[in-house]
Amino acid sequence: MGSFMRRATGTLIIPVGVFAVVWALAAIDGASLFSSSDSLMILARTTAVTMLTTMALAINLNSGRFDFSLGAMALASSTIGATIAINVGGGFPAMAAVTLAAGALLGAFSGLLYVTLRISPLVSSLGVTLLFEGLAFTITGGGNISFTQYPELVAFGKNLTALVIVIVLALVGVYTVFDRSRFGSDYRALITGQHAAVSAGVKEKGNAIATYAVSGGLMGVVGLIQASGKGLIEAGSINFSTIGIMFTAFLPMFVGGYIGRYSNDKLGYLLGALSMSVIGLGYSALRLTSAQQSLITAFLLVAFLIFLSNEERAKHWWRRARLGNRPPSGPAAPPRETAGVGASA
C-alpha cells in the first residue's frame, strides 16, 4: 500500500501540482483556464501534438540518437497526404492513411540512411531535414496548401473525441511496441548495452530502422493533427525552419523520465505533455506575450534540469543537515561528478 501511494504520488505530483498552481494564478488574476467552449479541445490538441512529438524524440534519444528531422517529417508527410486527398479524392480517410504511411516511410528512409551511411545520427538527421523540407517545398512549388474549403479535412483537428482517441491509441501502441514486445526487449537491450546486445545477436540495424519508422509514423500523426487543425500547411518552410517543434518536447521528455521512475515513462510523456498544455492555457488566461511565455518555459526547463541534475547532491545536503554534527552511520555518497561540460552534451 505504501509502495502504491509512493508510486501514485510520484506519478501525479507534477501534473496535479502544475494544474493547481496555474489554476490558482489564473483565479488570482480573475481569469478562468476553460473560458471558452474550445478550451478543452485546444487542451486535447496541444497535449496530443506535444505527447506524440515527445515520444518521437525520446524513442530515438534514449538510444543516443538525436533527430533534428522530426518537424520536417511532419511537414513532408502532411504535405503528401493533403496533396493526394485534394487532387485524387478520398476525403479525410485518404488524407489520414496517406499521411500516416508517408510519415512511417519517411522515418524508415531516415533510419535506412543512418544505418547505411553509418554516420552520426545527429549529422544524418541534418541532411534528412534538408531533404524532407526540400521535398515538401518541391511538391507545392514553395506555396502553402490551404484546405479550409474542405470541411471534412479540417473536422478531425477540431474534434475533441477524435483527439482523445488518438492520444489513447498512441499511448497504448507505443507502450505495447517498446515495453511489451520482443522488439521492445531488443530495443532496451541496445540502450543499456549496445556492444553486448549486438554480440548476443540483437539485430541493431533492423531495430534502428523500425524505431525511426515508428518515430516517423508518430510525426505523421502530428502533421495530420496540425494540418487538420489549421486547415493550412506551410510547405514553403526551408532552411531548417521546421526544427522548432522539437524544442517543445524537451521539458515533457524530462518530466516523463522523472515520472517513469514511479510508473512508466510513456505515461510520463503524456502527463508531461498535459502539464505543458495546462501551462499553455495559463499563458492564454493570463494574457502573457510570446516573449514572456518563452522566458517562463525556458526558466521551467532550466529549473527542472537543475533539480534533476542535483537531486542526489540535495539529498546528501538534506541528510547532513538533519544529522547535524553527528557522524553518519554509514559512508555518505559523494556528490555527483560534474557532468555539465564536455562530452555530456
Add this chain to the structure above:
Amino acid sequence: MHDLNGTTVAQDDAVAGTPATPTKAAIAKEDAAAAAKARRGKLFADLAPLIGLAVLAVAFVLAGTSAGTNMGYAVETLVNQSVIVIIIATGAIFIFAMGSFDISLGASTLVAAMVAGLVHNATGNLWLMLGASVLAAVTASLISATLAAVFNLPVFVTTVAMLSVLGAVAAALVQTTGGAQIRIDRSFAREYDTLTVKIIVAVAFLALCVFLFNYTRLGRVEKLMGGNPVTARLTGVSMKLTAIAAFAIAGLGVGLGAFLTALRTPTLTVTSASDIGMNILVAMVFGGMVISGGPRSRIYAAIIGGISMALLNQTMSIMLQGMAGGAGIAQMVRAVLFLAVVWLAASGFRTKVLPR
C-alpha cells in the same frame, strides 16, 4: 614452398590436417597491411572535405561561365555569404571540439546584432557598436557555460533553454523601438559593409583561433576532453574553466559575426539570421568537423565547410534560376552532397556497432 613466408607455412600446416597457426611474421604482415589500409582510409577521410571543395569550385566556375554570369560579382556574393558563417563556426569549433553542442548560436547572433544596432542608433559610434555586439554575445555564451558548469546541466539542453530566452530577448529588444524592427542608418551600414572590413575581421579572428587551437594548451585540452573526458579529468584539467574559455571564444566569434550581420542587414527583425545557427553546424560538418569532438577536430573545418556551402548555394542558384520549386530542389541537392561528403569523411572510422 619452404621459404620464410609465413603464409606458406600456414598452408602447409593446413594441408597436413593440423589447425592453421599463423606465424609471428604472418601476423606482423597482416597487421602492417591493416595499418596501411587504416592510414589510407584516414587520409582519404581527411581529404574528403577538400576534394568536395575542389569539385564544388570547378562546378561553380563551369556553371557560372556557361550561364554568362558576372564571375567577379558572383565571387563577391560568395564571400558575403560565407564570411559570417565561417567566423561564427570557427569560434564554435572550440565548443564542439570538447564534445559539447550549442544550438543557441543563431539566436545569440540575432540578439548581439540587435544590441549593436541599438547602440549605434544611440551613439552613432562604430567602435561602441562593435564592442556592444561582442559584449552581448560573450555574455550570452558565458551564461550558458556558467549554468552548465555550476549546476551540472547538460550543455545542449542548457543551450536549448538559452534559445528560448534569447528569442524572448530579441522580441523585447524590437519592442523597445515601438515597431517590428531595429533599423540602422543604411548609408552608414553600406559604408562599412565592404569586403575589406569583412576580410580584416575574419583574418584577425581566424588567426587568433588557429593559434589558440593548434599552438596552445587550451586547444590540446579541448581535444582531450572531447576524446576522453575521464582521462582529461584524471590529468588535472579544469573541465569547468576550459568549457568557460571555449564558450567565451565562441561568444567572441558570434559577436564579430553579429557585427557584420548588422552592417549587412541593417533592418533587423525577430526572424533575421534565423538560419545561421543550423548553417554553422552544416558548414562545420561539411568541412570535416567530427560532431563528437576529440582529437580529429580541425580548426580549418569551418573555413572549408563555409566556402563549400557558399559555392554550392551559388552554383545551385545559377543552375536553377527561374525554375518553379527551384529552392526546394537546391536544398535536396545540398542535402545529398552534404551526406555524401560526411559519409566519405567518416569512411576511415567505421565501428562494428552503429555510431551514436
